[in-house]
Amino acid sequence: MELFFSWPYRANATQCAYLGPGSAPAPPTPPRIYRLGHLDTLVQLPGRVLSIHQGSRNVYEKLPYKTWLPPEPETEEQEIDLEAEERQRLRTAGPTVKRVGKTLILRPTATKQPLRLVNNPVEDYDKNVSYEYVGSLPEIKQWLLSVHLYEGGYFLLIDQRTGRRTRIWSPPAVAPDGRHFVCGNSDVLARYEPSGLQVWHVDGPKLEKLWERQTEWGVTGPRWLDNKTILFEQDFFDNGDVDTRVVRMKVVP
Incomplete structure (x- = not known):
């Protein structure tokens, strides 16, 4: 008679040699990432926890x-020419956006006067600013827009109808139906900037921040799976280095 055994995992030859009659195989050891439980949840509001699943x-x-x-330079010797990058984008921006010297001019449709944003590249921590x-x-x-300060900076959304300004963490990823967008940021190594996630609701010209959470892990490249769920690269500091995994999270009820 031939006996066939079905194991919950594939045992190697050494493991099989020590399995006696009636012995059950030892459970497999999960990869370290699945033992880092703090990476699997996000507290949205007190009493509400969002689950983070492997993607x-x-x-x-x-x-x-x-x-x-453009991607960040790999070495300190490499530099991105911000002015050249902007000139290339302005070629396809249309008549409502143009630059004249240090002034970026935007023309919202519902305002009589254009919006003028003037660069001020001075050696002053509080006054230095430039708009890209x-x-x-x-x-x-x-x-x-990307706003550059004496140190660091942020991103800015400007409504094309009203000129209303909204400060955000990063370039937004917009849901397929256009009703929500998310901004993710990751700086888990240097920690100069906040790491985490912002979720926004779009109601015509009104942008409402539903919630934001700063986390010890970072959010890189969020992409919408559907109108409620995003996938992103979750960056985390582990064993002295930054590691990354793809995860899935439902951010819209």
Whole structure:
């Protein structure tokens, strides 16, 4: 008689040699990432916890996304020419956006006067500022700008109808139906900037921040799986280095 055994995992030859009659195999040891439980939840509001699930990288890489900015230089000797990058974007921005010297001029449709944003590249921590045109988000009718300060900076959305300004963490990823967008940020190594996630609701020209959470892990490249769920690369500090995994989270009820 031939006996066939079905094991819950594939044992190697050494393990099989020590399994006697009636012995059960030892449970497999999960990878370290699955023992880092603090990476699997996010407290949205007191009393409400969002679950973070393992995501498929193959699915993630097939989801649509937009690259707004060039990649960071790999070495300190390499520098990005911000003015050249902006000139290239302005060529396709249309007549409502233009630059004249240090002034970026935007023309919202519902205002009589254009919006003028003037660069002030002075050696003063509190007054130094420059505005870089990044692009247009026609699905939510916003312009995206990168604001550079003496140290660091932030991103700015400007409504193409009213000129209303909204400060955000990063270039937004807009849901397919255009009703929500998320901004993720990751700086888990240097910690100069906040790491975490912002979730916004779009109601015509009104942008409402539903919630934001700063976390010890970072959010890189969020992409929408559907109108409620995002996949993103979760960066975390472990064993003296930054590691990354693709995860899935439902951010809209």
